[in-house]
Amino acid sequence: MIELLATRAALFGLCGAALIGIGIYGFVAHAHLLRRLVAFNVIGSGIFLLFGATGLRRVAFGADPVPQALIITGIVVAFSATALAVAMITRLAMLSGEARLPEERPGGAPGGER
Amino acid sequence: MMAVVFDVLLCALILVVALAAVSGRALFPAVVFFIVYGLLVAIAWVRLDAVDVALAEAAIGAGLTGILLVGATARLRRMEVPEAETGTSAARIATGIGCAMFAAMIGLGLLSLEPRGTGLAPVVAENLAGAGVANPVTAVLLNFRAYDTLLESIVLLVALVGVWSLAEDRHWGGHPGLRQHARTDGVLAAFGRILPPVGLMIGVYIVWTGSKQPGGAFQGGTVLAAVWLLVVMAGLVEAPRSDGRLLRIGLVAGPAIFLAVGFAGALGGTFLGLPAAHAGNLILLIETALALSIVLTLGLLVAGPPQRKAGTEDGA
Amino acid sequence: MILDAVTILLTGAGIVFFVAGTAGLLRFPDTHSRLHALTKADNLGLGLIVLGLIFQANALSLAVKLVLIWGLAVLAAATISQLIARAALPDEIKRLMRGERR
């Protein structure tokens, strides 16, 4: 039983690690800010999953409630950031017609040199 | 044995969906995949014996974030914002290899990690009796690490002020979003009438049950916020003006009461200290107020910046 | 024991409906027949699972909760399928959702 729990923890922990990689890929590969935001959330949940899995590592003591509480806090914080970013992206699109940063648009000005 | 098969399948599915969400060419399918992703991650939390987190993920990840992103996608499409990507496939492959290596390093680090000590599970169990609640996760959130939770409720408010400040000057203080409407006797309006009573009950139940079993102010508050948004989308009530005095008081009520209780503790010698005899009641007070503020803040975060003054259709 | 057998039977039958629904989703030729088959199948499948699990629930509140879940899921599916199917999909949605083909 305890071995099973440890296997499960390792499995989901690895899944979390892979999600972090997938998320970073999405973050780097896209210029569209909404896509980057989705990728950011994938990285975040990967880290949370990893955290939750490590909470099971000390199997003799059961699931550790502290990581769970911290993850809930983290989820809410990540949502706040996401909501603010979504509002900024839509506003930027309204003002400039683009959902990308100026330097990442084809022919756009490089950052900070304006 | 079947449990292992299930877990492996679940992890594989999560990874495939995450890949689909970040790597596809178009925005809308990516968003749909991301909503599905939230749902699958909620199931993963159940498998990690973290039902409290599963509730939060289901309500926020599969619920509110879905509404938020889908709405934003549709708005961007309406504005005909270009979506074409520029990167070359060689660059993408290189990025992919780099990310895979990074993920592998994290995974190896995790496997090679030798956990020292007992973790905090036994310490939490030991102190649970004086915490005022029976659910250990709620005990951590509202007592042992209440300070984190206080700051977290503030983070929500900061985000809301940030969102509001993106309004146009002339719309300041007005209603967020467009004036929602639906056919009065239509399916949407009917859905918006049938669901809220049930949703209200479920949300309140989840806030209330948090002291004993998985649940709590954040999870329940998120559910209630989503229900509120549904009623707004069904055109049954208007999203409130952002300069309403009552609304503003509701927004700060939770953090303010939390802060007041914490400071009263400081006067007694312990910042955010909850005397064991009253901890249960104080937590109930804080959770109720927090839930109210969370409902309002989350709902308005999704609704977006003020976009029109009373009654006008003046939008984008 | 008998209760367990009933549960196994009902939940198993429920899954069969889910599988059938998915098969229909993947194989039926046109959108509307897919929609129709699918909504029915998964609502029925979920209903059977709920019914099967009720025999395992040792408290009335759990049974009520199970039925409530089923009711909500059916309501959601019905609403969405009506919004899409009955109100003849506006071109706007079609265009928006097919965006990746541009």
Place this chain on the structure above:
Amino acid sequence: MGPLSGQGTIWLALLIAAPLAAALLSVVSGRYARPVALASIALMLSLSGILVTLVAQGPLRIAVGGWSAPLGIALAADGLSAGFVAVTAVVMGIVMLSALPQFAPRGDGETGESRAGYAFWPLAFFLWAALNAIFLSGDLFNLYVALELLTLAAIGLVAIEGKAETIAAALRYALFALFGSLAYLLGAVFLYAAYGTLDMALLAEIAEADGATIAAGALMTAGLAAKTALFPFHAWLPPAHSGAPAPASAILSGLVPKASFYIAVRLWFDVLPGAAGEIMPVVLGALGTLAIVYGSLLAMRQERLKLIVAYSTVAQIGYLFLIFPLAGGSADPQPWAAGAWTGAMFHAFSHAAAKASMFLSAGLFLHAVGHDRIDGLKGIARHMPMTAFAFALASVTLMGLPPSGGFTAKYLLLTASFAGGQEIWSAAMILGGLMAALYLFRPLGRAFSRAGEGAARPAPVSRLLQLAPLALACLSILIGIASAGPYDFLQIGRPVSAEEGLE
């Protein structure tokens, strides 16, 4: 816990609760921004003063909620944290006072609010609370939440003008900062997985120098560097800091990057002093050097005053990271480490005051001339002698000339680099000082030159407003003149590693 802990509780609690309460009040109504701001600033200045006097008698540490670590979260204050809290109070106080006219509640609606006039105050107070929370926190996850609070408030301030450029700048900042948060969080997760606690004092006792710990520290440092805008993560800073209104820029450039730098210092000097190794300090020092050179070069090429000042921040942040190679890199005791550590803190303090002053000055020039191209500054010193003088004083600090705080900082850092036989870093510092003189002379030279023929007459600027940058500039000089006081104060509760160096 010391005998002071009971007394300390109220003051530490108030330092976080008071700005939060002010922020909540300003969320409820924008109409009372002025009285709320005046009262809160006075209160915060007194509270910070009380903290300084308390810490002067010894470091404080309290267990929030009465739950001691590892279960609960500890608040801790030593000389370093109290120093940062005090500098924050003075800078925030002066900047917010000077922001009162610009962000006055003067809307025409029934609530008497205007958009920016409303949003500035809660954002500024939330930011102040976040800074204090960071400087007083003793828990790595609590730091994460406080850091997010700081970041979101700062993003809001960057975007407050509501123009396409500023929103793009805010989004670019958000991308870097949120990515940085995630890296920091991942590192903290690894530390919890390994040691079962997030309390910094406990971790310091049990952390070992194994691979996972070092990797965790490196991840956290990378995240913090992105938030501090250390080269090569600097791209977000100039547009964000130059696009915001002057008071917001002053806060963003003077204080916000210092918070993430502060956490990095705490992480290596207090929590993981034995795990720094030899490579990490050198890498951070090299990036710092590159930041100095690159930031200064770009500052020389700018034609707009606010951009010069913003690129100068990129350069000045570089000096901060020289603390790592100068105070570490060897297992042997390094007696010069104390000088390097203290020097970097002097730099952080005097740069905070000087940079805030410069942005306020730039804002006043902009107000007077209508734009901030340096060509338009010709002869401005005649019309606004006070502000021009303030800008010159602040420049003295950035160039590191005596008797400024910048001089004390560079003196300490240079001494450490010579004593430690690491002259290469002193070359970077000296070069940086020269380049600062070059890029600051361009606006200064024009300001103090004769006005050209037919130059438009600048709009009048109130004397009272001109006092603010002057006060901040004087503070940056004063830190140098009276450096003995802060020097001794910083040693209170100083970690051993700041005396013997990182290993």
Place this chain on the structure above:
Amino acid sequence: MSGWYFALASVLLATIAGALLRVHRGPDAADRMMSAQLVGTGGIGVLMLLAAASENWAILDVALVLALLAAFASVAFVKAASSDGAGDPEEDAEDRRRS
């Protein structure tokens, strides 16, 4: 019993994978939306089976929340994609009939 539940839950996951294939392929708007809906229903089923398997009935609350919120994202899209961005497809259909 728990083995049986896990087996069923695994099959359900497989049907979810099938539905995801339809989300990916489309081609029609209705297909994507309804397939996502099926995924939601399947997820609810999985959670109920997991609750029974572990006899941890608190898991039902997660299923309850998912069932409650199942249609919300779709409603948000239908609304945002309606003719004025805030209406409903039924209204639009009526308008079309009238004109």
